[in-house]
Amino acid sequence: MKDLTPRQIVAELDKYIIGQTEAKRNVAIALRNRIRRLMVKSDLQKDIVPNNILMIGSTGVGKTEIARRLAKIANAPFTKVEASKFTEVGYVGRDVESMVRDLVEHAVTLVKESKNEEVKEKAAIIVEDMLLDILIPPVRGTGFSTSNQKENFNPDNASEQELNEKTRERFKEKLKNGELEERKIEINVKQSSPAGIGMVGNGMMDEASMAGIQDMLSNMMPKRTKKEKSPYPKPEKS
Amino acid sequence: MEEEAAKLIDFDEVKEQAIHLTENNGIIFIDEIDKIASSSGKSGGPDVSREGVQRDLLPIVEGSAVNTKYGLVHTDHVLFIAAGAFHVSKPSDLIPELQGRFPIRVELTSLTQEDFYKILKDPKNALTKQYQALFESEEVYLEYTDDAIQEIASIAFSINEEVENIGARRLHTVMSHLLNDYLFDVPDSIGPNSKIMITKELVNERLNSLVKNRDLSQYIL
Numbered sequence: 001m002k003d004l005t006p007r008q009i010v011a012e013l014d015k016y017i018i019g020q021t022e023a024k025r026n027v028a029i030a031l032r033n034r035i036r037r038l039m040v041k042s043d044l045q046k047d048i049v050p051n052n053i054l055m056i057g058s059t060g061v062g063k064t065e066i067a068r069r070l071a072k073i074a075n076a077p078f079t080k081v082e083a084s085k086f087t088e089v090g091y092v093g094r095d096v097e098s099m100v101r102d103l104v105e106h107a108v109t110l111v112k113e114s115k116n117e118e119v120k121e122k123a124a125i126i127v128e129d130m131l132l133d134i135l136i137p138p139v140r141g142t143g144f145s146t147s148n149q150k151e152n153f154n155p156d157n158a159s160e161q162e163l164n165e166k167t168r169e170r171f172k173e174k175l176k177n178g179e180l181e182e183r184k185i186e187i188n189v190k191q192s193s194p195a196g197i198g199m200v201g202n203g204m205m206d207e208a209s210m211a212g213i214q215d216m217l218s219n220m221m222p223k224r225t226k227k228e229k230s231p232y233p234k235p236e237k238s
Numbered sequence: 239m240e241e242e243a244a245k246l247i248d249f250d251e252v253k254e255q256a257i258h259l260t261e262n263n264g265i266i267f268i269d270e271i272d273k274i275a276s277s278s279g280k281s282g283g284p285d286v287s288r289e290g291v292q293r294d295l296l297p298i299v300e301g302s303a304v305n306t307k308y309g310l311v312h313t314d315h316v317l318f319i320a321a322g323a324f325h326v327s328k329p330s331d332l333i334p335e336l337q338g339r340f341p342i343r344v345e346l347t348s349l350t351q352e353d354f355y356k357i358l359k360d361p362k363n364a365l366t367k368q369y370q371a372l373f374e375s376e377e378v379y380l381e382y383t384d385d386a387i388q389e390i391a392s393i394a395f396s397i398n399e400e401v402e403n404i405g406a407r408r409l410h411t412v413m414s415h416l417l418n419d420y421l422f423d424v425p426d427s428i429g430p431n432s433k434i435m436i437t438k439e440l441v442n443e444r445l446n447s448l449v450k451n452r453d454l455s456q457y458i459l
Contacts (some may be wrong), residue, residue: 018356018362023344030317030342033261037315049314052299052339055269055321056329060405063321066268070319076263079257083320084273088290096294100304102309103264107256112247119246126246156355 006032009073016069017062026053027066031074077107253308264316268295272322275331292333299339349405352393357406358413365413372421377430380420385438390416393445416444 004012009028010021016179017024030053037048055063071078079102087093244419274291298304301314320340322329329337349357358366375381394408420434428434 018360019349019353020346023346026342026344027319028421030319034268034315034317037335038262046314049301050317052318052320053342053344054329054340055319055344055346056324057403058348059323060327060403060407061346061349062406063323063346064269067269067319067321070265070267074263074265076265077260078265078267080267080269082269082273083271083291083322086274086291086294090295091290094290096298097304099266099268100260100298100313100316101306103266103316104256104260104306104308107260107264108252108308111252111256111259115247115252123246133300180383 001163004031004073011065012073013069017065018044020057020062023057023062023066027070031070034076075110077103077110079103079106257309257311260316261312262315262452264313266316266318268320270322271320271332272324272327272329274325275322275324275329289333292336296333296335296339348403349395351391351395352396354406354409355388358387358391358409369413369417371445373424373434376424378420378424378428379431379433380417381433381434382436383438386436386441388436389441390445393441412445416441421422 006025006028009031010024013024013027030051034050037045037050040048055066057063067080071080079099081099081102085094086096089095089097274288298313299318301312303310303312305311318340329343358364366387370380390409390412394412397412398404398408416436420428
């Protein structure tokens with residue numbers, strides 16, 4: 001919202017909310033005032049406190065809607081809480097401080113997002129470099145470890161290697177074609193396989209929702225302890 | 239790729255910036271604030287979720303340091319927007335300290351029939367457009383005449399007057415009642431590529447009986 005003037009904020013709100021000009025104006029002023037405050041030289045800046053707003057109006061006139069739209073317009077940490085959900089500190093239930101915690105949580109997400117955006121290209125290059133490095137070792141790695149283990153694993157192992165081979169071929173193509181979305185998933189699969197997750201597991205994950213997998217895998221990734229766990233799930237599934 | 243990106247991000251820096259951002263730009267919207275205002279005279283026993291909460295709110299609204307998992311956050315410059323209907327209680331039922339912390343009071347006016355008409359028509363996400371989109375997914379094209387929309391607005395308005403004022407949400411109930419039969423018939427008896435024209439007569443036919451029968455509309459609309 002860097003450059004949104006009060007008038008522009010109102011105009012933006014007007015797209016979704018009818019009437020209530022006064023409320024919109026006040027909200028817009030409050031938003032703008034925060035930017036103004038940050039421009040003020042430091043000693044005075046501290047003393048300028050925001051003018052908190054109390055909106056009064058019967059149900060269904062747009063109070064909540066204004067807040068909801070405001071959240072989208074203002075590129076700022078935003079939380080909406082229902083006062084009726086809180087209880088006094090010390091009683092069972094949410095205490096009022098939790099809204100500040102929520103707010104910080106949102107701020108962290110915002111900052112992370114913008115940071116992600118910043119390093120995106122850098123990351124892409126690194127990932128590309130890593131790709132082939134990662135691609136080949138996993139096949140060898142699983143080959144070694146399973147052959148050292150029980151014989152039962154051999155059929156499993158073979159298919160695993162085959163699959164690895166196939167995905168590798170497919171993957172190289174995709175890399176050339178620059179199918180970014182696909183590539184994201186493949187990387188995670190590859191990276192997790194040295195950590196000892198069997199191909200069976202991967203096959204299943206492909207069916208699951210993409211976002212879910214990525215989160216899950218990234219959580220699993222750093223934990224190398226998964227390696228030890230791998231012998232157990234495999235026989236169960238085969 | 240996300241992981242690589244994550245590695246490139248200095249998380250301490252993120253924390254620091256996030257806290258800075260919160261302190262300077264954070265907005266907290268407190269809805270239903272009237273629900274924690276205790277209407278005077280009703281006191282008796284500890285009021286766990288009313289006055290107590292208000293007192294808890296005071297330091298936060300006024301500015302205090304709250305411990306979060308990312309570090310201390312000072313709330314001095316966080317903007318608070320509170321909203322409430324104040325049907326039963328009045329803003330003056332809030333404890334005075336809290337009232338003082340919300341210097342700007344805005345009253346939102348009740349919606350007029352004209353407002354309803356605009357709400358149905360103008361916003362990007364207007365209800366009429368939503369239904370059109372729903373029907374279009376079945377390749378049925380829904381259209382409204384202008385006076386039909388006027389009529390819907392006026393019906394919604396008069397029900398609000400007579401039964402209970404639930405504001406713009408009334409439009410939802412009216413619209414869904416109006417279109418429910420069509421929604422049921424598509425695509426079975428109303429096939430693809432057909433058109434539905436919503437006219438004033440149609441609106442009247444479907445809804446007027448309900449409007450007149452106030453007892454009934456208390457339950458249906």
